[in-house]
Amino acid sequence: MASxxxxxxxxxxxxxxxxxxxxxxxxxxxxxxxDWKGMPCGDGSIVLDLCNACIVALSDVVHERAEQIRxxxxxxxxxxxx
Numbered sequence: 881m882a883s884x885x886x887x888x889x890x891x892x893x894x895x896x897x898x899x900x901x902x903x904x905x906x907x908x909x910x911x912x913x914x915d916w917k918g919m920p921c922g923d924g925s926i927v928l929d930l931c932n933a934c935i936v937a938l939s940d941v942v943h944e945r946a947e948q949i950r951x952x953x954x955x956x957x958x959x960x961x962x
Contacts, residue, residue: 894931901931907938 892901906929913924930938 892929894934895928896930896934899931899933901929905930905932905935907935 892904893899894901906927908928909926911924911926912920913922915921
């Protein structure tokens with residue numbers, strides 16, 4: 881009797897678009913979980929496996945939102961100086 885060992889294959893899919901990926905791109909957002917009083921009470925981190933297209937889309941959205949926040953802050957700061 882002959883035996884053949886076949887290594888296990890790990891298939892990773894994108895958490896957003898569910899496309900099968902050949903390479904794992906892990907995105908980790910570290911933050912605290914907060915209780916009802918707003919105090920940190922545990923790990924609230926988010927870990928996502930994303931394909932290249934979804935990483936690009938996510939980074940574009942983060943950059944766009946950061947720019948909006950900066951713009952709002954500038955307007956608020958300018959109003960305080962007057």
